Amino acid sequence: xxxxxxxxxxxxxxxxxxxxxxxxxxxxxxxxxxxxxxxxxxxxxxxxxxxxxxxxxxxxxxxxxxxxxxxxxxxxxxxxxxxxxxxxxxxxxxxxxxxxxxxxxxxxxxxxxxxxxxxxxxxxxxxxxxxxxxxxxxxxxxxxxxxxxxxxxxxxxxxxxxxxxxxxxxxxxxxxxxxxxxxxxxxxxxxxxxxxxxxxxxxxxxxxxxxxxxxxxxxxxxxxxxxxxxxxxxxxxxxxxxxxxxxxxxxxxxxxxxxxxxxxxxxxxxxxxxxxxxxxxxxxxxxxxxxxxxxxxxxxxxxxx
Numbered sequence: 561x562x563x564x565x566x567x568x569x570x571x572x573x574x575x576x577x578x579x580x581x582x583x584x585x586x587x588x589x590x591x592x593x594x595x596x597x598x599x600x601x602x603x604x605x606x607x608x609x610x611x612x613x614x615x616x617x618x619x620x621x622x623x624x625x626x627x628x629x630x631x632x633x634x635x636x637x638x639x640x641x642x643x644x645x646x647x648x649x650x651x652x653x654x655x656x657x658x659x660x661x662x663x664x665x666x667x668x669x670x671x672x673x674x675x676x677x678x679x680x681x682x683x684x685x686x687x688x689x690x691x692x693x694x695x696x697x698x699x700x701x702x703x704x705x706x707x708x709x710x711x712x713x714x715x716x717x718x719x720x721x722x723x724x725x726x727x728x729x730x731x732x733x734x735x736x737x738x739x740x741x742x743x744x745x746x747x748x749x750x751x752x753x754x755x756x757x758x759x760x761x762x763x764x765x766x767x768x769x770x771x772x773x774x775x776x777x778x779x780x781x782x783x784x785x786x787x788x789x790x791x792x793x794x795x796x797x798x799x800x801x802x803x804x805x806x807x808x809x810x811x812x813x814x815x816x817x818x819x820x821x822x823x824x825x826x827x828x829x830x831x832x833x834x835x836x837x838x839x840x841x842x843x844x845x846x847x848x849x850x851x852x853x854x855x856x857x858x859x860x861x862x863x864x865x
Contacts, residue, residue: 583816584808586855587795588839591819593852596840599625599633600847602828605646605656605690606787608835609668610863616831616842616849617643617656624656624666627849637671639664645690645738645787645831648863650697657688657701663719677719680726686715690738690787690831692748693862694765697721700729700748702736709734709754716750718764730761730773738788738799738831743859749776751785751798758785758798758809777813781805787831787842790859799829799841806832806841821850834858 584591601618608614614627617639624637624646641660648654654666655676662678662685678685687705694700699719707714714733719726730736734754741748746766750759757778762771777796779785782803789797794811797819804827805820819839821829826845833840834857841850 584819587791587808587816588819588852588854588856591852593819593821593825593841593850595822595848596851597627597631597633597849598847599627599849602830602844603842603847603849604644604787604830604844606831606833606840606842606849607646607648607654608833608840609648612836614833614835614840614849615646615648615654615668617646618847619644619659619844624654624671626668631849636668637666637673639666639673644688645701647691647693647861649693650863650865652863655691655693655699657691659687659689659705662688663691663699663701676723677726680717680728689736692739692741694741694763695745695862695865696765697862698764700739700741700763702739702750704733704735704737704753707733707735707754712754716748716761727764729764733759735784737784737786740788740790740796743790743794746771749788749796751779751788753784753786753801756780756784758788758796777809777815779803779807780815781807781818782827782829786829787833789832789834789839791834791854791856792859793856794859795856797832797839799832801829802827804829804843806839819852825850 605617641658645657663676691701712734716729737753738751760776782800785798787799805818828844
């Protein structure tokens with residue numbers, strides 16, 4: 561009986577893998593992931609400038625780095641803290657969520673670093689992680705540190721474009737990590753890392769009066785979802801930390817499959833960003849940027865519109 565069960569599993573497993581791959585064919589064909597750059601450090605915050613240059617940050621050194629088309633990494637600034645997430649503003653500045661310094665803005669040309677916000681009321685922020693701009697230039701960002709599965713007090717904030725009145729969007733999450741806006745701007749999707757799920761929260765500008773907070777999708781493997789990104793068709797990509805893969809959901813929240821890093825690669829998949837025909841993936845245990853050629857493009861972000 562045990563042998564029959566084993567044979568049955570062996571017959572089903574390849575079929576399941578083939579079905580998963582067929583779901584991803586339209587997105588990336590064979591989804592072959594290749595090594596692109598070796599920057600070292602604990603890489604996070606992948607984002608692509610308007611000129612197509614990839615930028616990443618190193619949580620350990622504080623460096624903000626650009627990566628040219630040949631995969632050469634160059635330190636361009638240092639936040640003086642522990643940078644996590646990064647997104648470009650339409651004016652060219654690179655906004656960084658820094659665990660120690662809150663939100664700072666980096667001038668890519670000079671390397672100058674300007675504090676944006678590090679306090680909420682009379683309290684210093686407990687450590688910011690990731691961020692995304694809305695179409696008005698307002699900024700959503702996550703603050704996970706100190707929270708977890710048994711202590712769900714992580715917060716998601718909103719900073720209006722004029723810098724006034726930092727607002728709490730949500731304050732009861734188990735390590736809110738990556739954050740993106742839905743294609744229509746009505747929802748803020750947050751990777752709730754310590755609960756292996758992605759949660760959809762109505763944005764402050766949501767046009768739907770019946771919008772509610774709900775679980776968009778559940779992740780598998782590793783610890784949970786880190787960075788998030790949408791493609792142009794509304795498919796959601798989630799970096800799975802310690803899972804060694806990117807998990808993909810369709811616009812309805814159904815899991816389409818995984819884009820795994822090659823055998824032998826590190827498993828600390830932290831972040832991802834679309835740039836032209838590529839999806840860039842940061843892996844932090846080895847400080848490597850991987851990439852996969854895509855058949856779809858990324859959803860345009862604030863600085864790309």
